[in-house]
Amino acid sequence: MVSIKNVLVLALLTVGLAAYGETSAKLLVARLQQLQQQGYMMGHQDDPFYGVTWEWDTNRSDVKETCGDYPAVMGFDLGGIEMADNKNLDSVPFRRIHDELIAHYKRGGIVTLSWHPRNPLTGGTAWDVSNDQTVRSVLYGGCMHVKFQTWIKRVADFIETLKDDNGQPVPIIFRPWHESNGSWFWWGEKLCTASEYKALWNMVQDYMSGRGFTNLLWSYSPNMGDITDENFMERYPGDDRVGLIGLDAYQWGTEIDFVNGINANLATLGGIAKRRDKLLALTECGLKNMSDPTWWTRVLKPQMDKYPICYFLLWRNYKEEYFGPSPQLECAADFRKLYAAENTLFLKDIVPSAKWKQPKVKKRK
Ligand code: BMA
Numbered sequence: 001m002v003s004i005k006n007v008l009v010l011a012l013l014t015v016g017l018a019a020y021g022e023t024s025a026k027l028l029v030a031r032l033q034q035l036q037q038q039g040y041m042m043g044h045q046d047d048p049f050y051g052v053t054w055e056w057d058t059n060r061s062d063v064k065e066t067c068g069d070y071p072a073v074m075g076f077d078l079g080g081i082e083m084a085d086n087k088n089l090d091s092v093p094f095r096r097i098h099d100e101l102i103a104h105y106k107r108g109g110i111v112t113l114s115w116h117p118r119n120p121l122t123g124g125t126a127w128d129v130s131n132d133q134t135v136r137s138v139l140y141g142g143c144m145h146v147k148f149q150t151w152i153k154r155v156a157d158f159i160e161t162l163k164d165d166n167g168q169p170v171p172i173i174f175r176p177w178h179e180s181n182g183s184w185f186w187w188g189e190k191l192c193t194a195s196e197y198k199a200l201w202n203m204v205q206d207y208m209s210g211r212g213f214t215n216l217l218w219s220y221s222p223n224m225g226d227i228t229d230e231n232f233m234e235r236y237p238g239d240d241r242v243g244l245i246g247l248d249a250y251q252w253g254t255e256i257d258f259v260n261g262i263n264a265n266l267a268t269l270g271g272i273a274k275r276r277d278k279l280l281a282l283t284e285c286g287l288k289n290m291s292d293p294t295w296w297t298r299v300l301k302p303q304m305d306k307y308p309i310c311y312f313l314l315w316r317n318y319k320e321e322y323f324g325p326s327p328q329l330e331c332a333a334d335f336r337k338l339y340a341a342e343n344t345l346f347l348k349d350i351v352p353s354a355k356w357k358q359p360k361v362k363k364r365k
Helices: 004-018 023-035 062-067 094-106 135-136 145-160 194-208 229-237 253-277 297-306 332-340
Strands: 038-043 073-079 110-114 172-175 218-221 242-248 278-286 309-312
Touching: 023 110, 023 218, 023 278, 038 062, 062 194, 062 332, 073 094, 073 278, 073 309, 094 110, 135 145, 135 194, 145 194, 194 229, 218 278, 229 242, 229 253, 253 278, 297 332
Parallel strands: 038 073, 038 309, 073 110, 110 172, 172 218, 218 242, 242 278, 278 309
Antiparallel strands: none
């Protein structure tokens, strides 16, 4: 139901936006803030490409086949685009990422991009942490700087192709250099200093700004762990550089550890987001292979209900490691319960009318 409060919030946001110029990223922020009044959105990584029992079909979605609706948020990964590969690190053709991302936007959904680039110094994967000079090597003056500029350009060239029917750029939650407090990616905590990490972030962001992109909502997401106000700020790129603060939180161990960890972290990040006027989200989450079929409503939902997150994104349904639902799994019933809850938003909840229109963004002079 559209409440008077929601209408007022939207009106105020519209006035506010008009005052300092609209970009599609600012409109996306306003839309996320508005939707948050109703609850939090459900998201799924790689939703339209493959599921627990199928791969590479078209017009399929494990989420839709389980509950009858698409996720509100779809996530896609750019890993491999830097090498000019045709497929990403999980074998998804970039052509399909392009098409499905635009299709989801056109049906009224929200899209987010992550990036697991290969290691530019060693030639290994994003997880190759064998050399702690990698970040330094791509910064100004580093031996891989020139090569890495080409990598960034390829990312930008792909993003530039993501346009709607009117030729307007699709607004995207862009989430590079994630889980910086862990040390499993070459940009991780033990692999670079805080100032090197921030220089890496800034280099990519400044390049994108230089290309004139105004459709990127920058998302910074540490991984669940020992996060304090102080250690968060060490690598936080800055209020002028981040629009959304996220948490990546999986239950790899016991339920109690997960519940304690996610509460501690969402309380900390929620406080930081509130004070700095940023959006908050669970940018990745899940329980591997849904080993507990009631996990979503019994374990995850009660925690999410306590914090002002705008979405949660379950990671991909790869057959060997899946985090979302699938109709034939035992957890399907629990997912339908999650779907039926008032405060969980799926595509139809965020696009109440078939008449949803792509917003017109005024061209900047
Ligand atoms: C990880 C795993 C990997 C995958 C990567 C990028 O969490 O799912 O199998 O390659 O994400 O999608």
